[in-house]
Amino acid sequence: MTAGRPPFIIDYELVKKLAHIQCTMEEIANFLGCSIKTLEKNKEFIGVYKKEIEGGRMSLRRKQWKAVDEGNITMLVWLGKQYLKQKDQVDSNVAITSVKPFSDMYGNKEARKKAKARVKP
Numbered sequence: 026m027t028a029g030r031p032p033f034i035i036d037y038e039l040v041k042k043l044a045h046i047q048c049t050m051e052e053i054a055n056f057l058g059c060s061i062k063t064l065e066k067n068k069e070f071i072g073v074y075k076k077e078i079e080g081g082r083m084s085l086r087r088k089q090w091k092a093v094d095e096g097n098i099t100m101l102v103w104l105g106k107q108y109l110k111q112k113d114q115v116d117s118n119v120a121i122t123s124v125k126p127f128s129d130m131y132g133n134k135e136a137r138k139k140a141k142a143r144v145k146p
Contacts, residue, residue, distance in 0.1 A: 033059050037073050044077030045084070 035057065043053050053074075054061045064070050092100040105111040 033057075033063050035059075035064070035067060035070055037069070040070060040073050041077045044074045045081040047078065047081050047085075050074065 039057070040053060043056065048056075050061050050064055054064050057064075064074075089100055089104060093104060102111075
């Protein structure tokens with residue numbers, strides 16, 4: 026009779042599918058019903074996980090480039106920002122059409138005095 030918990034059986038085909046769509050180790054552990062530590066201790070899991078994560082990234086990148094080749098302008102702009110460090114140009118110039126002096130904002134001296142009195146600490 027052996028002591029201890031029986032080894033956890035990992036479905037590697039399922040791990041491949043989940044890793045390919047970029048699931049985290051935490052998500053896979055939750056899905057399989059085990060802890061992250063159980064997965065991290067398993068060398069075969071780590072190898073399969075790393076290989077499929079990279080395979081999924083390459084597949085996604087391939088589909089993005091295909092979308093660009095097919096004329097998807099939005100994807101073209103996004104890839105330019107990611108790989109070429111391009112960015113949107115924002116015009117921060119503000120046009121001021123007219124400026125009224127503070128003293129002209131109030132029609133008479135009495136109104137100016139009241140406004141100043143409200144501002145005093």
